[in-house]
Amino acid sequence: MAEMDTSSGGGHKKGPGVKKGKKLSTRVDLTPMVDLGFLLITFFIFTTTMSQPTAMKLNLPKDADKPEDQNKAKESGALTVLLGKDNHVFYYEGIMDNSNASSKFKSANFGSGEDGLRMEIMRKKASTPDKDFVVVIKPGAECTYKNVVDALDEMSINDVKRYALVDISDVETKLIQLTEGAAAGAK
Amino acid sequence: MGRPKIPRKSTAIDMTAMCDVAFLLLSFFILTTKFKPAEAIAVTTPSSVASKVAPDKDVVLVTIDPTGKVFLSMGDDKNDLAKKGELADEIMKTKGVTFDKQKFVKAHFWGCSFTQLPAYLNIPEENRKGNLLAGIPADSTKGGNEFGEWIALVKNVYVGSKMNLLLKGDNASKYPAFKSVIDAFKKNDLLKFQMVTNPESIPTGTELWKQSMKGEKREE
Secondary structure (H helix, E strand, O other): OHHHHHHOOOOOOOOOOOOOOOOOOOOOOOHHHHHHHHHHHHHHHHHEEOOOOEEEEEEOOOOOOOHHHOOOOOHHHEEEEEEOOOOOEEEEEOOOOOOOHHHHOEEEEOOOOOOEHHHHHHHHHHHOOOOOOEEEEEEOOOOEHHHHHHHHHHHHHOOOOOEEEOOOOHHHHHHHHHHHHHHHHHO | OOOOOOOOOOOOOOOHHHHHHHHHHHHHHHHHOEEOOOOOOOOOOOEEOOOOEOOOOOEEEEEEOOOOOEEEEEOOOHHHHHHHHHHHHHHHHHHOOOOOHHHHHHOOOEOOOHHHHHHHHHOOHHHOOHHHOOOOOOOOOOOOOHHHHHHHHHHHHOOOOOOEEEEEEOOOOEHHHHHHHHHHHHHOOOOEEEEEEEEOOOOOOOHHHHHHHHOOOOOO
């Protein structure tokens, strides 16, 4: 060992015959790796979904065969919402008969603006005692599934405790058609 | 000419940082997203403020497509597959039709009347597209509400175990289709079900918004 030390005594200089090791650069060109990364990102964006579907619970009431078994809603606290075609919404308060049909029957939309359904529900809710307040949703034959879900959603948004999904009556269907006909004529 | 010499600069940029960003984003997407399930029936669900994630176990899913056709499907778990087999036996026993049980279990969804089941199961899976099929007859005005019988059989299979009844309807489907499905549920005393929707933020200033601001837990 001591001999070797003396032979390479001249500083860092290596003796003849010993090849000088070339210093290799450790830098790698990362461009292809970046390409690969972004390619995979685009793949994942296109094939996956971000949002998980949520579920909205709906409990149906049991059908009561006898009329006396059915829940009675107080007239003053009832708000009936009718769903027509093309996202039209109509509503009236209390009970409607032929004599007061035209004055009670009003139209609204699904928006949150001044003539929106939400405003109307909030107004009615504020003006009636909590235990009397009930919303009756009557979807017409022309309305879509989305309209029904939106209406039900409106119930949970406004924290309406009691609401019901009821079949529409012929009188109401006619009124909707009349109003929609008039609106189409006015255009 | 006294043109100053511009030193030639290398155009190579250090890609390390960019590489880091790319892979960070990649790992983010891998961890936060979920693969889209293969969908043979094109359905766009409405949105609601409901925040509970739809269950994916013990699922019985009823799908209403834009034209109002009704399809039935069940989960793909091991447990669900056993239930599917039981359902196949039930149908063969009560409805007097014979078909390949294996194919019935393998099918992702069913959309035909009982009598058409053998023919339906012979269609290759990849050709079973929602818009080409008839759907389960659910309209009581034409062809009777056979869907109610399907639900009755499914209910029999799930007796004594948990069943998550899900309804997935398309935005554009009309209310009568929805109603006939609800009627079928009611007839079988299945009074609790959930509707699949897309999440939506709670509109500010509403009652629900005030509640959630207060940190109250709401009932789903």
